Amino acid sequence: xxxxxxxxxxxxxxxxxxxxxxxxxxxxxxxxxxxxxxxxxxxxxxxxxxxxxxxxxxxxxxxxxxxxxxxxxxxxxxxxxxxxxxxxxxxxxxxxxxxxxxxxxxxxxxxxxxxxxxxxxxxxxxxxxxxxxxxxxxxxxxxxxxxxxxxxxxxxxxxxxxxxxxxxxxxxxxxxxxxxxxxxxxxxxxxxxxxxxxxxxxxxxxxxxxx
Numbered sequence: 001x002x003x004x005x006x007x008x009x010x011x012x013x014x015x016x017x018x019x020x021x022x023x024x025x026x027x028x029x030x031x032x033x034x035x036x037x038x039x040x041x042x043x044x045x046x047x048x049x050x051x052x053x054x055x056x057x058x059x060x061x062x063x064x065x066x067x068x069x070x071x072x073x074x075x076x077x078x079x080x081x082x083x084x085x086x087x088x089x090x091x092x093x094x095x096x097x098x099x100x101x102x103x104x105x106x107x108x109x110x111x112x113x114x115x116x117x118x119x120x121x122x123x124x125x126x127x128x129x130x131x132x133x134x135x136x137x138x139x140x141x142x143x144x145x146x147x148x149x150x151x152x153x154x155x156x157x158x159x160x161x162x163x164x165x166x167x168x169x170x171x172x173x174x175x176x177x178x179x180x181x182x183x184x185x186x187x188x189x190x191x192x193x194x195x196x197x198x199x200x201x202x203x204x205x206x207x208x209x210x211x
Contacts, residue, residue, distance in 0.1 A: 001051055003029075009055050013074060014039070015062060015089060015101035018046040021132065022086025023077040026053060041085045050101040059104040059129055062089050063112065063139060063152040066096045070136030071104065071127040088133040099149055106154035109180060112140045113163060113190065115147035115199040120187025121180040124154060141186040147195075151203040160206040163191050167198045172206075 001012065003026055012029065014022040022040055029039070040048060052060075056075040063069045070090045077087060090098065102110070109121040122139065130136070140149050153161060157176045164170050171191045179188055193199055 001053055003053060010053055011055070011074070011079065012039070013052045013054050013060060013101070014048060014086065015050045015060070015098055016042065016046045016086070017049050017097040018043070019062070019088060019090040019092050019098055020046065020086040021060065021062070021077055021089030022084065023074060023079050024082055024084070025079065028082050038083050041083055043085065049098060052101065052103055054103055061102050061104060061110065061124070061127060061154065062098050062136070063100045063149060064090065064092060064096045064136070065099050065148040066093060067138060067140035067142040067149050068096070068136040069110070069127060069139035070134055071129055072132045073129055076132055091133055091135050100152040102152060102154040104154065107156040107159065109155050109157070109175070110139065110152055111155050111161065111175065111178065112152045112187070113150055113200060113203050114140070114142070114186070115150045116145065116195055117189050117191040117193045117200055118146040118187045119178055119190040120185060121155070121175070121178055122183050123180065126183060138184045141184050143186060146186045147199060150200045153203060153205045155205060158208045160208055162204040162206060163200060164202045164204070165191065165193050165198050166201045169193070169198070
């Protein structure tokens with residue numbers, strides 16, 4: 001995470017696959033030893049999946065592999081120290097997990113991509129702020145044809161995304177070429193993959209500052 005001249009009101013916002021969310025002051029990471037230091041206490045079978053730098057004026061959106069999303073204010077997360085575990089962000093169904101955390105301020109659309117190469121955008125304003133530890137709302141229609149949700153990004157229409165597959169395939173797309181649809185839809189194919197031995201594994205966002 002690139003941090004330069006972080007203010008006292010800035011925090012590392014951390015999310016885990018089991019739905020935990022944590023807010024810790026960036027100032028606690030000013031002097032990191034060569035061997036590193038503890039940033040979050042993870043319980044068994046949990047993993048840190050995303051970290052962002054933000055103030056409490058923003059909101060976070062968690063997206064799960066089964067196509068659910070929840071949006072809540074960062075001010076609703078209690079600040080805790082480095083060794084703390086964090087609090088509950090989203091209530092997960094059986095066999096579901098969080099795949100992405102994004103900040104509402106990062107753009108106007110929530111782009112969702114599935115493991116078999118389907119993708120679509122939806123207006124971030126369609127996701128209302130809720131209390132933490134809810135089940136969220138439907139953000140993607142997961143089917144046997146689409147596979148599970150792999151990643152989500154908050155984007156603007158002039159941004160680009162890079163989509164990578166397990167076999168090493170890569171494609172770069174203009175966000176404006178990906179359709180904006182309702183929350184409970186599957187979208188369109190944005191990258192062809194062979195379902196038998198390949199799938200999408202990662203999505204990277206490239207911010208284009210040119211209007």
